[in-house]
Amino acid sequence: MAEIKELEEKTYVEDIDRNIYDFRYEDKDAYKVESGLTVDIIDTISKEKNDVEWMRELRHKGLEVYNKSTMPEWGPSIEGLDMENIVTYVKPKTDMKYDWKDVPENIKDTFEKLGIPQAERDSLAGVGAQYDSELVYHNVKQEVADLGVIYTDLESALHGPYEQMIKDHFMKLVPMTDHKFAALHAAVWSGGSFVYVPKGVSVEIPLQSYFRLNAPGAGQFEHTLIIVDDDAYLHFIEGCSAPKYNVANLHAGCVEIYVGKRSTVRYSTIENWSKNMYNLNTKRAKVEEGGKIEWISGSFGSHTSYLYPTSVLAGEGAKSEFTSVTFAGDGQELDTGCKTIHNAPNTSSYINTRSISKGNGASIFRSAVVVNEKATNSKVSVSCQSLMLDKESRSDTIPVMNIYNKDSSIGHEASIGCISDDEVFYLMSRGVSEDDARALIVSGFAENVSKELPLEYALEMNNLIRLEMKGSIG
């Protein structure tokens, strides 16, 4: 794990301390395409990836759709993102390795600082590490591979026995016509992992992918495709970070998860991109009969985020749980939330989110629950609580519920406010100092979410939040 700094207790709430992530290496030997988005650039990427023909055609189609699509009008401004200045493909000077000691020194050092190799040794079944546009390391423990679990980089899988499986699923759950940045992803995607868990297999120890974007002015467009067959279990952890630059970076990755009958997939994310990052990621899961998807999400980074993991409950009895915490500090506008589409009877979804905003940060919770005609006897519970730590911040809650059958039960609640003086007074009357009282309240506010985060991977994140929040506010 990254070395946890001893942080002094403070008397004011600072932003999340990103110093441990804000280091960078100048990779002079990296191969880069030109900035911008043209047919030639798409062809160059496709050639670099040695794409099969259908993938090359998909990329071209993606560019076509991208050029015809419009920018979203409903969310935070992304005027600062100029695609003409974004380099969509940066290849470090190394191939993918299966042993950390073979990874080039500077890249290995990067991941050592982030604690990834240590985490793999301690508590993970497999790791994929992506540096700029390519995976530099991928490995899965033998005992997991022996169960028939496939965890490999997506490009290898495309050129192997899984090509047809990938073709049947790739960008079917997130079609490129979904929105402009899904189309962009289709055109320039690179890196990412393919996971297949066979029937009846329970992967007890998590698999993890970590994404590091090192190059300034670059984009990362990894694609994660997870197929979990019936009666199986998988916990997948995703982490990301980047050093801060004065130019914009872009993350427009895509995650597609297929959850088989009676299977459970837990997808945990700790997002800590730097404050120059535009995070326009798309994640979607389709859940079959009796299956369950659990989204655990911690969003702490980025300059601007559009992030709404979506669950499509396609089979009878399918379930979705979404638990998240979002912390928007100075200069951040984090528009996050989730969507659940109920398409079958007896489905249920549970959404529980916390958001904290401070400085001139803005935290926007945006959700959509759609219960279609066939989704009779479905149940939905949405709870969103927002805490504003000072008068400069902003917090919005925009939950939509479109209900198209009479037999379902939907409940929603949300609240917004600041730390209660009564609660502080109560604690102080019990001998707790004012600073400690406020810190305790804020920690408690996020606790029911932070305890769901994967501690074996995000331990330093939880500690950072707890320690940074410890102290008086305002």
Next chain:
Amino acid sequence: MESIKINRMKAITNSWLKINDTDMEIIESPVVSEVLPKLTSGAGEGFDRYVAARSKALDIVVTDGNKERKRLDIAGGFHYIDVKQSKNSKLDLIVDVKNSEDNAYVLICAELEDYATLNIIKKVENVGKAYIGFAAKAGDSAQIHAYDLFMGGEKVTYGSKVVLEGYKSQYDAKVGYITCGSEKLDLNYLTEHYGKKSISNLDVGGVMKDASEKTFRGTIDFIRGCKGSEAAENESVILIDQGVKNKSVPTILCTEEDVKGEHGDSIGKIEDDTRFYLESRGLDEASIVKLVSEAKLYNVIRQIPDDEFKKELIKEEQEG
């Protein structure tokens, strides 16, 4: 058919959800006035200008310390009602839009000075298409109590925007509705808190039957500086038949930390316990639905402060 967008949400969201606004039919009608409304209703500026230009404004002025009661019965056409209340005045205003096949376009603007009180009861029943906008601004300690009943119309839209500008200004609205057949009801309630310690409360309850459609947008906006303000919003919808389409988006926008805001929404069928209780009392399905529907309306009617109109409504319900 020409139309414009009205009832637009203050903070819009994904367009595929088809909830950001709705359409209003524009009909040919001569412009009779150049008066521009000073306030903007929840239906939007486009609606306000369109209606005001085609209406002969009805001015209602209530002077310092005085009390008035006004009832307006509207059946189609264009209507612009401009209310000005001086300090410490009180107005009971009833706007009854009913029994009309012609489109009704109604704009009500109310400006309340300090300590003024407005009780405004709006009922829409048995209409073809009715488009209504309400705009209000409240001064220090001014109070607006609204009672809104939507009881049938081919297409009914209502856009309310209340600006709580003054210190300790208050707004509370009780809303009841029943939709049936292929009726469409579109509601947009926006409350903007500017004044310190301003308070608002919106309580919406309704029943949907057959293949009716309803959209409810409820936005609470705490503007920086409104310290100590509180707002609550609650919607409860009972869905009776399989063909109904319900859309709800209760929204809170906030740029002020020292506030308390909450909203809740519950959508679903008649509770099993409620149904069992009523069945055990010998009620059949139709009677249960009728009882539950009436309850949603009575929840508003019983709180109406105008006894005369309240009795009239109760009588109509009992006879209906």
